[in-house]
Amino acid sequence: MFSLMAALALATFSAPDAVKADGPFAQRGYYLTFMRMPTYDLADWERIVDGVRDDGGNTLFLWIAGGFRSHKYPITWKYNEDHENVRKDFVRSLIDHAHAKGIKVLLGFTPFGYDGANQYALEHPELRAVGKDGKPSAPFGIGCWGVNLCPSRPESQRFMLDYVREMAFDFYPNADGLMIESSDYAICHCDDCGERFFEKEFQFVRRISEEVWARKPDATVVVYPHYFSGADVPGFGVKAAKLPFDPRWSLMFTPHSAHPEPSLIKQARASFWSDDSPARRGPQDIQANAQRARREGMTGYVPSLEAFTFVASVAEEGQPWLKDQRQVPLGFGWLRPGDPPYDELPVRVNRIAFREFSSNPDLPLDRFREILGREVFGSASSRQAVDDLLDIQSVFNSGRTWCQPSPATCPERVRAMAARGESTNATRAEIRAALDRVRAIAARNQKPTTEGERDLRRIAIWVLDRWGEDDRKLLEAKPSL
Numbered sequence: 001m002f003s004l005m006a007a008l009a010l011a012t013f014s015a016p017d018a019v020k021a022d023g024p025f026a027q028r029g030y031y032l033t034f035m036r037m038p039t040y041d042l043a044d045w046e047r048i049v050d051g052v053r054d055d056g057g058n059t060l061f062l063w064i065a066g067g068f069r070s071h072k073y074p075i076t077w078k079y080n081e082d083h084e085n086v087r088k089d090f091v092r093s094l095i096d097h098a099h100a101k102g103i104k105v106l107l108g109f110t111p112f113g114y115d116g117a118n119q120y121a122l123e124h125p126e127l128r129a130v131g132k133d134g135k136p137s138a139p140f141g142i143g144c145w146g147v148n149l150c151p152s153r154p155e156s157q158r159f160m161l162d163y164v165r166e167m168a169f170d171f172y173p174n175a176d177g178l179m180i181e182s183s184d185y186a187i188c189h190c191d192d193c194g195e196r197f198f199e200k201e202f203q204f205v206r207r208i209s210e211e212v213w214a215r216k217p218d219a220t221v222v223v224y225p226h227y228f229s230g231a232d233v234p235g236f237g238v239k240a241a242k243l244p245f246d247p248r249w250s251l252m253f254t255p256h257s258a259h260p261e262p263s264l265i266k267q268a269r270a271s272f273w274s275d276d277s278p279a280r281r282g283p284q285d286i287q288a289n290a291q292r293a294r295r296e297g298m299t300g301y302v303p304s305l306e307a308f309t310f311v312a313s314v315a316e317e318g319q320p321w322l323k324d325q326r327q328v329p330l331g332f333g334w335l336r337p338g339d340p341p342y343d344e345l346p347v348r349v350n351r352i353a354f355r356e357f358s359s360n361p362d363l364p365l366d367r368f369r370e371i372l373g374r375e376v377f378g379s380a381s382s383r384q385a386v387d388d389l390l391d392i393q394s395v396f397n398s399g400r401t402w403c404q405p406s407p408a409t410c411p412e413r414v415r416a417m418a419a420r421g422e423s424t425n426a427t428r429a430e431i432r433a434a435l436d437r438v439r440a441i442a443a444r445n446q447k448p449t450t451e452g453e454r455d456l457r458r459i460a461i462w463v464l465d466r467w468g469e470d471d472r473k474l475l476e477a478k479p480s481l
């Protein structure tokens with residue numbers, strides 16, 4: 001583990017500055033939706049931050065809005081009052097802890113929408129954004145359901161400024177800057193916004209950026225390219241604004257909502273590629289994204305490792321069976337609500353992949369398998385053991401969505417799919433095949449000699465135990481009519 005040792009050595013010399021990353025990226029780390037993980041306290045979060053460091057990270061995008069006890073706007077956290085940080089504020093201490101580990105923390109939020117901000121419209125319906133159909137926007141959210149605000153309204157601008165000032169200057173002045181994430185699901189289509197939506201959003205973005213830099217000239221402020229590029233913004237049918245770019249900004253790019261802009265990347269202080277592969281996909285996707293980030297000239301690779309533990313107050317993703325249920329972080333249903341998922345075997349595979357591929361995107365897959373096997377099974381590692389480990393990882397992430405576990409690990413989901421007519425002979429056969437492989441993994445590890453084998457067996461048996469006799473009937477092939 002030369003790269004890790006080197007990074008650790010650097011950590012002792014350069015704290016509290018961010019640890020210098022090895023490999024092609026100056027910034028490495030994860031994007032975490034803190035506000036959607038209400039069940040973890042300071043000790044849990046310190047462990048999570050330590051994990052970021054273990055994975056070679058020096059940067060943490062910590063999405064905070066909706067997850068802190070705003071004095072000015074209690075409506076922003078009312079929905080989240082059970083969140084450990086709303087009960088007893090600890091993020092300032094967490095940021096200090098991160099600094100001691102050489103990790104920079106950027107406070108994440110979405111202007112005029114998503115968690116926290118979307119609650120303000122509940123008290124101020126006159127500020128609601130307008131949808132494409134010309135009608136007031138319908139409620140939307142993930143965990144935090146509300147309505148996005150129209151940025152052309154002075155009161156919306158005033159609220160956003162006040163709320164983020166409180167977060168950044170009163171609550172967490174020790175943070176290293178902001179991660180201002182433009183919404184990926186809706187804008188305002190009213191007569192005043194429309195084609196000029198991103199200009200309106202930018203009024204707030206520029207003002208809060210200047211206020212942050214006035215206090216901390218070196219602060220990192222990450223924004224989306226939608227204010228500068230003039231390009232089509234994915235999904236909204238409007239173009240980005242074409243306003244002057246200040247090279248003090250850093251930029252965020254994603255596969256689904258903000259495509260790379262080479263001319264802006266060259267000017268920006270830093271540029272970050274963020275995709276969902278560590279959270280929802282597998283090692284080869286992580287490698288492909290690390291390679292893409294490097295090819296596009298990004299200075300940083302900070303993908304999502306989001307896990308949710310909120311109780312759904314609505315039918316998330318249109319799935320009534322999720323309502324009133326606590327979200328299962330990364331699909332690991334054996335965890336107690338207060339246990340973070342990040343040390344569990346399937347996600348360790350992706351964390352090791354992130355550590356290795358973000359340090360060396362060209363690492364041959366065989367070499368990765370070797371590193372993975374040695375780390376999990378020690379000298380007992382074998383080709384078969386690594387195959388089994390990668391297979392278990394894929395069983396958990398294959399078909400998993402942000403809010404729903406993978407079908408093979410979740411009969412409730414398969415039952416809902418059947419009720420909606422979405423279960424086909426092909427999907428049923430796929431799940432049966434996955435369960436057969438899991439059964440073989442459990443059998444092969446009947447007499448585990450290492451911690452890794454024990455975990456593999458425990459998790460395999462957990463998956464098989466999900467499926468009672470009635471559940472298995474859901475998987476039977478049906479004669480075609």
Ligand SMILES: [Zn+2]
Nearest residue numbers: 150188190193
């Ligand atoms: Zn508007």
